[in-house]
Amino acid sequence: MNVVVVESPAKAKTINKYLGPGFQVLASYGHVRDLPAKDGSVDPEHDFNMLWEVDGRSEKHMRAIADAAKGATNLYLATDPDREGEAISWHVREVLEQRRALKGVEVQRVVFNEITKSAIVEAFKHPRALNRELVDAYLARRALDYLVGFTLSPVLWRKLPGSRSAGRVQSVALRLVCEREAEIEAFKPQEYWTVEATFQTEEGNRFTARLTHLAGRKLEKLDIANAAGAAAAVAAVEARSFHVGPVERKQVRRHPQPPFTTSTLQQEASRQIGMTASRTMRTAQRLYEGVDIGGETVGLITYMRTDGVQISGEAIAAARRLIGGRYGEKYVPDAPRVYRTQAKNAQEAHEGIRPTDMFRTPDQVSSQLSDEERRLYELIWRRTVASQMESALLEQVGADLLSGDRQVTLRATGSTLLFDGFLKLYREGRDDAEDEDGDRRLPPLVDGGAVDRLGVDSAQHFTQPLPRYSEASLVKRLEELGIGRPSTYASIIEVLQDRGYVRLDRKRFVPEDRGRLVTAFLTGFFDKLVQYNFTAEMETKLDAVSDGRVDWRQLLRDFWQDFSTQIAQTKDLSxxxxxxxxxxxxxxxxxxxxxxxxxxxxxxxxxxxxxxxxxxxxxxxxxxxxxxxxxxxxxPLAIENGDGSAGADGGDPNVPKKLGDDPDTGLPVWMRKGPYGQYVQLGDAEGDTKPKRQSIPKGMPPGDVTLAVALSLLALPRTIGNHPETGDPIVAGIGRFGAYVKHGPTYKSIGSGDDVLTIGLNRAVDLLASAPGRGRQPGRPIGDHPADGKPITVHAGKYGPYVQHGEIRATLPKGMDADAVSVAVALPLLAERAAKAPAKPAPRRRAAASDKAAAPARKAAAPKKAAAKSAASADTATKAKPAAKKPAVKKAAAKPATAKAKPAAKAKAAPRKAAAKAEEQ
Structure with a gap:
């Protein structure tokens, strides 16, 4: 038997089908062990020895893998084809070796870039050994993140109360956002004016031209600085007649963009379809692992964590055939396009992200995909196919309009798309500018030709600062600086928001005051750590480790020497x-x-x-x-308004804020903060009568809650519409566990990508289809039970049709037509089933005196059981000696109070684990 280990169960099922009998494919469910969230997991005093621990959720998966490996001939480690995948394979092998499950088993590594049968079969023909250099680079990165998080975060907590934590890459990304905000605040807008005139040719064609020269001098952007200057310029144009000067024409080519990398996919998904980086990666993961097409699970795209832009020769050839057949041979360039990675610190030698089959068009698979999956697959398909299409050809035309005395000149420009080329299929989204591909035609102009001036207008403008970062532009900037890895950008952005350091406002990142304080503290006392070039150089050194050119322990020694000195210098900091x-x-x-x-x-x-x-x-x-x-x-820590109060963005959440009055009742609408977060309230409490309240949905910034939003929240739950299959209403509301949609007895939580106030019927139906028990139909009512008047329904169950009354279900006899079942037929079946139903368990009695007397003994035994379980599941590099276990158990048994203190200690460590764990996995 050959055992194969992959990361996800969906992938395991598909690959097992491809490999056939003789192979058992098991899932590790991601990482199987990690550094415990406590001091000492990385020990600089002992050459950075790392203490690993199997995660509690992973223990059962590792037991299953170990049991299967003990009787196997070969163990194939087929986790993802990147550094994280290599690290997971290494962890699996290490754990199995410690558990002595690999005796006589040959361990090999298998990698593939797409989940298709041909790719899987070919990969298993060429297994290899684990790449030690990639594992070393992972160990170095994980140790760095741990050391920064668990060393720097306590300093933050002591010296900057109210702060959360800091991370090696996350802190640099936060600095980018904060510095951009500081630039915007320091920016002083300057007024300037532009002057445009409308002209008409002798043939009656109109066009516009902008003033470029006045009084024989070329105008700079800010030269017309006020309304008086603009009026003088308008008068100068109106006082003159104009003719056409030299006309310039040139043809330019626009070339297509290469296939997507991880970062460019995140950027374009944000710009074009409004998906966050984390949603993009989750959706791409599902497309990579595959969907059911014709009874077979097929991966639709290649691996989505990559810095490469090149694609295979077979994919290029397929794309060229598709382009020729679908759009015509004029759209196929003479030679295939070959792209090379330009990204700084490119880490993965994989293909760009592309469809596994170019001829599998978005229209063909849309019925098998969710809306998000369909849109993302279409984006990837279009980009990949367009990357092999012919360039677009544009004609750019420019002409000067000259006054007779040559003192005033205006410029008219335009462009014409002569051949659309790749633009027929794909146009890149733009983050901060309008798409400039559209035609802006000029009429035929001839040098020296006469034109009539129809009108002159001026317009006031103000210079603008650089815009705040969007997800797309922040990812792009991080990649340009060589900071972090593209595969971690989504988690970095999530961490910044989860810790309350930044918020999204109209899809732009705004630093919270807490984030600005952390950045100011780090730049003031740990400047080197958050310098852009220092973080980028560390990525370069980690790349050198993966290439085998630098020893990973030496890298850590060099880093720790400087970093620990900086930490020591803050001890006396008041x-x-x-x-x-x-x-x-x-x-x-x-x-x-x-x-x-x-x-x-x-x-x-x-x-x-x-x-x-x-x-x-x-x-x-x-x-x-x-x-x-x-x-x-x-x-509160916030910018002051003109009236001396705190601004809404930073107002004290503990102080009730009046949003306005309800137009229907005249009652005041408040935003308040309670023990479970902020909420809106209609009116004030009167005696024992509680006013109507509604929680603010998770992810909605309190600053965005206006009177209209609050009234909409207070009106919940709301009916979205009727289910297209049952006709029953679908309701949206906010409950104990957050926002939800409900259809009959079925509930489904609403994720961060949807809004409980605006979610539509189609989206609600999609969500409910993925709810637990989604395959269970509501049932067809056939009448009421004569005993209590409650309905009797017929259902199509997993093991055949059945009738149901309340909690009683009775399977229909084999061969009975479910459509022909009546109340008379159902009653004896339900009665027979009710007679066979087991009696309800007796209610639990109160503990007797003898039980209470025995309780201390049981409590005293509990530490012994816990200690034994802990010793059995501990997974460290060196096993504890048997002699060391006995005293520990005796001590715990003798002193129950020590055992009771353990949960408190664990609870105390939990916030530290959540706050100090580094952002990169």
Whole structure:
């Protein structure tokens, strides 16, 4: 027997079918072990020895793999074809060796880039050994992230109360967002004007031209600085007649973009179909693992974690045949297009992301895909096919309109698409500009030709700062700087939002004040760690480890020497020093100079002579007066409005905020904060009567909750429509566990990608189709039971049709037509089944005195059982000696209080684990 280990159960089922008898394919369900979230898991004092532990959820999967491997001839490790996949294979082998499950078993590594039968069969013909260099690079990266997270985060908690944690790459990404925001705040817009005139040729064709020269001098962008200058320029144009000057024509080619890499897929999915990076990767994973087509599970795309843009010769040939047959030979270039990776720190030598079969068009598979899967597959298919199409050909035309005295010149430009080429199939999305592919035609113009001026207009403009980062532009910038890996960008962005460091506002990242404080602290006291070039150089060194050119332990030694010195220097750092540094760095943000009559933005509005500044308290940062305790003025950490109150984005969530009045009842609508988060409330409590309340959905920023949104929330649950199959209503609402849709007894949670207030009928039906028990039909009513008047229904069950009344179900006799069942037929069947039903278990009695007396003994035995279980499941590099176990058990049994303290210790460690774990897996 040959045992094959893959990562996911869906992949295991498909590959087992391809390989046939003689192979048993099992899933590891991702990573099987990790570094325990406690100090000492990476030990710099012992040359960075790493203590690994099998995850509790993975233990049963590893037991199954170990049991299968013990009787196997070969063990094939077929996890994903990237560094993470190589690391998972290494972990599986290490665990199996520790459990002595590989005696006489040959272990080999198998990689494939697509889940198709031909690719799988071919891969198993060419197995290889585990790549030690890739494993070493993984170990170095994991150790780095652990050391930064578990060393730096406690410093943050001590020196900057209210902070969460810091990570090696995540902190640099946060710095990018914060620095862009600082640039926007410091930006001073400048006024400028443009002047355009409308002309008409002798043939009656109209076109526009923009003023470029005035008084014989070329105008720069800001030269016309005010309305008076614009009026003078308009008058100068109106006072002159114009003729056509030299006409310039040139043809330019636009070439298609290469197939997608991980980062470019995330960028384009964000721009074109509005998918977040994390949703893009999850959807791509499903397309890679495959969907059922004609009774066979087929992977639709190649592996989606890649930096490569090249694709196989077979795929290129297929794309060229498809283009010629579908669009015509003029769209097929003379030679195949060959692309090469330009990305900095390209890490994976894989193909670009492409369809596994070019002739499997989106229309052919759309019925087997969800809406998200269909849109993403179509994007990948179009991009890949277009990458092998002919270039687009455009004609660009420019002409000057000259005054008779040559003192005033206007410029008219236009372009014409002569041949659409790849644009017939694919146009790249643009993040910050309009698509410039559209035609802007000029009429036929001849040098020296006469034109009539029809009108002159001026327009006021202001210079704009660089825009805030979107998901697409942030991913692009991280890739340009060589920071992190494209496969981790989605998790980095999620971590920044989950920790409350940034928020999305109109699809743009806005740093929260908490995030700005963390960035200011790190740049002030750990500047090297968050420098862009330092993080990029570390990625280069990790690449050198994967190439076998650098020893991974030496890399860690060099890093730790500098990093530990920086940490040591903060031990004597006082909170006063931290506050002073942060106050100086962030003063411009929290106390902007509004230029209002010499008003000091730091002046205290209460005592008049105090100075406002940044303060740190037990629960985080706030703004307070320097005359404390005489003056107790404070406000939340937020930018001040003109009335001296805190802005909505940073207002104190503990203070109720009135959103307005309900137009129907006249009652006030409040936003408040309770023990389970923020909620909206209609009216005020009166006696024992509680006002109507509704929780704010998870993922909805409180700053986005307006009166209209609050009223919509208070109106929940709402009926979306009727189910197309049953005719019963589908309802959307918010419950104890969040937003949901409901159809009959079936509930399905609404994810972060959908809005409970706007979700439509089609999307709700899709969600309900994936709910647990989705295959169970509501049943066909045939009448009411005479005993209680409750309905009797007929259902199509897994093991045949049955009738149901309340909780009683009775299977129909074999051969009985379900459509012909009546109440008279159903009653005896239900009665017979009810007579056979087992009696309900007796209610649990109260503990007797003897039980209470025995309880301490049971409690004392519990630590012994827990200790034995822990010893059996521990998975470390060296096993504990048997002699060491006995005293530990005796001690636990003798002192039950110690055992009771363990859950508290575990609870105390849990927040630390959640906060300090690095963002890269």
């Amino acid at each position: 909170i006063k020093d931290v506050v002073s540094a942060l106050d100086e760095d962030l003063g411009r943000h929290f106390f902007p100079d509004t230029g209002e009559g010499g008003r000091d933005p730091r002046g205290c509005p209460t005592c008049g002579d105090g100075r406002l500044g940044l303060k740190l308290g037990k629960f985080g940062a706030f703004i307070g007066c320097s005359n404390y305790p005489e003056c107790r003025y404070t406000r």
